[in-house]
Amino acid sequence: xxxxxxxxxxxxxxxxxxxxxxxxxxxxxxxxxxxxxxxxxxxxxxxxxxxxxxxxxxxxxxxxxxxxxxxxxxxxxxxxxxxxxxxxxxxxxxxxxxxxxxxxxxxxxxxxxxxxxxxxxxxxxxxxxxxxxxxxxxxxxxxxxxxxxxxxxxxxxxxxxxxxxxxxxxxxxxxxxxxxxxxxxxxxxxxxxxxxxxxxxxxxxxxxxxxxxxxxxxxxxxxxxxxxxxxxxxxxxxxxxxxxxxxxxxxxxxxxxxxxxxxxxxxxxxxxxxxxxxxxxxxxxxxxxxxxxxxxxxxxxxxxxxxxxxxxxxxxx
Amino acid sequence: xxxxxxxxxxxxxxxxxxxxxxxxxxxxxxxxxxxxxxxxxxxxxxxxxxxxxxxxxxxxxxxxxxxxxxxxxxxxxxxxxxxxxxxxxxxxxxxxxxxxxxxxxxxxxxxxxxxxxxxxxxxxxxxxxxxxxxxxxxxxxxxxxxxxxxxxxxxxxxxxxxxxxxxxxxxxxxxxxxxxxxxxxxxxxxxxxxxxxxxxxxxxxxxxxxxxxxxxxxxxxxxx
Numbered sequence: 001x002x003x004x005x006x007x008x009x010x011x012x013x014x015x016x017x018x019x020x021x022x023x024x025x026x027x028x029x030x031x032x033x034x035x036x037x038x039x040x041x042x043x044x045x046x047x048x049x050x051x052x053x054x055x056x057x058x059x060x061x062x063x064x065x066x067x068x069x070x071x072x073x074x075x076x077x078x079x080x081x082x083x084x085x086x087x088x089x090x091x092x093x094x095x096x097x098x099x100x101x102x103x104x105x106x107x108x109x110x111x112x113x114x115x116x117x118x119x120x121x122x123x124x125x126x127x128x129x130x131x132x133x134x135x136x137x138x139x140x141x142x143x144x145x146x147x148x149x150x151x152x153x154x155x156x157x158x159x160x161x162x163x164x165x166x167x168x169x170x171x172x173x174x175x176x177x178x179x180x181x182x183x184x185x186x187x188x189x190x191x192x193x194x195x196x197x198x199x200x201x202x203x204x205x206x207x208x209x210x211x212x213x214x215x216x217x218x219x220x221x222x223x224x225x226x227x228x229x230x231x232x233x234x235x236x237x238x239x240x241x242x243x244x245x246x247x248x249x250x251x252x253x254x255x256x257x258x259x260x261x262x263x264x265x266x267x268x269x270x271x272x273x274x275x276x277x278x279x280x281x282x283x284x285x286x287x288x289x290x291x292x293x294x295x296x297x298x299x300x301x302x303x304x305x306x307x308x309x310x311x312x313x314x315x316x317x
Numbered sequence: 318x319x320x321x322x323x324x325x326x327x328x329x330x331x332x333x334x335x336x337x338x339x340x341x342x343x344x345x346x347x348x349x350x351x352x353x354x355x356x357x358x359x360x361x362x363x364x365x366x367x368x369x370x371x372x373x374x375x376x377x378x379x380x381x382x383x384x385x386x387x388x389x390x391x392x393x394x395x396x397x398x399x400x401x402x403x404x405x406x407x408x409x410x411x412x413x414x415x416x417x418x419x420x421x422x423x424x425x426x427x428x429x430x431x432x433x434x435x436x437x438x439x440x441x442x443x444x445x446x447x448x449x450x451x452x453x454x455x456x457x458x459x460x461x462x463x464x465x466x467x468x469x470x471x472x473x474x475x476x477x478x479x480x481x482x483x484x485x486x487x488x489x490x491x492x493x494x495x496x497x498x499x500x501x502x503x504x505x506x507x508x509x510x511x512x513x514x515x516x517x518x519x520x521x522x523x524x525x526x527x528x529x530x531x532x533x534x535x536x537x538x539x540x541x
Binding site: 004007008010011014041044045048049051052053054055056057058059060061063064065067068079080082084085086087088089090092093094096097099100103104105107108111112129131132134135136138139142143146147150152156157158159160161162163164165168170171172173174175176177178179180181182183184185187188189190193194224228229232233236237241245252253254256257258260261264267268271272274275276277278279280281283284286287288289291292294295296298299302303306307310314 | 318320321323324327328331334336337338339341342344345348349351352354357359360361362364365366368369370371372373374375376377378379380381382383384386387388389390391392393395397425426427428429430433436437438439441462463465466469470472473477478481487488491492495496499501503507508509510511512514518519522523526
């Protein structure tokens, strides 16, 4: 059975290669900072399970200090110039799209075909991780397709990958750090505390007010926690279940489904959902860190209001 | 009550645009220490959770493929392709991508597209190309940033308001679990069906915004 540990091994080796290539990049004045940063990520993927909890904590502290003290630069691997790219794009033509489309095809194949497959009674993919395993497999196959079809130098994927990785920089690790922060918040009971505050201070005696507080609360709480999954159990236990479902007789499926989607409206508006909101501006080289959030707010707010109306109308038919 | 100070640290730190990695560590220690953990206890809890969430960072495995294709001219090709399809304007183009993203996510294929593997190499250059083809002039820096941000936003919105229609997604399983722990047994299919009305509303609202965005860009380009 293929499990996540194989994917981690692959990721560890790729980040280790980024680290080594960074260290040899004389064009980057901060090359050792980059090498150390990506090297620590490689160590986390390769040996994370053997470091122990405090060991992993020290590793994270190292990452944060390198990033916080501005020790990360941007590598300058030799790549093609804009003019060369125009010539190449003419020469390769439609073939350029083949590897880019191979990736989604292999992911789809993995999720739809390989996931249910069994060999000798054993599942081929760890069913819980099938999507990530498919994504890793697709990444490898599409790189090989690109190398063969476009006759690129064998080191190009790692050098170009490092160029993009440096473009994203420390923001790449922020989603994982925030997930860990969520765990510390959960340990300290931050969610329950906020849930108690909300229910203690806001009168929920009419159906409409209760619906509005639940939906807006899901969005606001998701913005604070960065994740609708963290907000959902707290507000559903505080408002959704006791008041909307039990007192007012709301349909649990409608209350929960639309409640969760109200949380997603919050996800669109918070920098704490870093992988959706802060990584893309880095990846697209946008000067304003919050440009994607600003583009999303005018959609998120009307959808949130629509959710309040939809829940009010649909949950109490 | 003082454990909530961690939340305050996050809000203030992000608003002040301090390095977010440091802000996160600071917030973890603030909340952890006020919750009665020792400094070493906080470090261990944070390290353990960081290690358990490594799967979040696996997505960057697609970058080598994206980088090689950029080296070989994919962005230029994507831009040329959309310019050749005369009449494809940025608004309808992004609306089509929104629909595609919602539909594929709704059938469980949420990982076939994404910011790194689709927006940077394909969708953003095509959107820029579409604007340049319709206005006949290269984009200025502000407009380019707006188009790219809108492409990234469209991917997120398509994903969020599509994936919840798929019955085996994490959020649906979480809802089933929470309801079950309160003695309410519910078919995941019902939860996914009730995600459809919001999905339609989100498509209409964001689609309308994309069309207006397109018009605004044209009007600006038409000005002398």
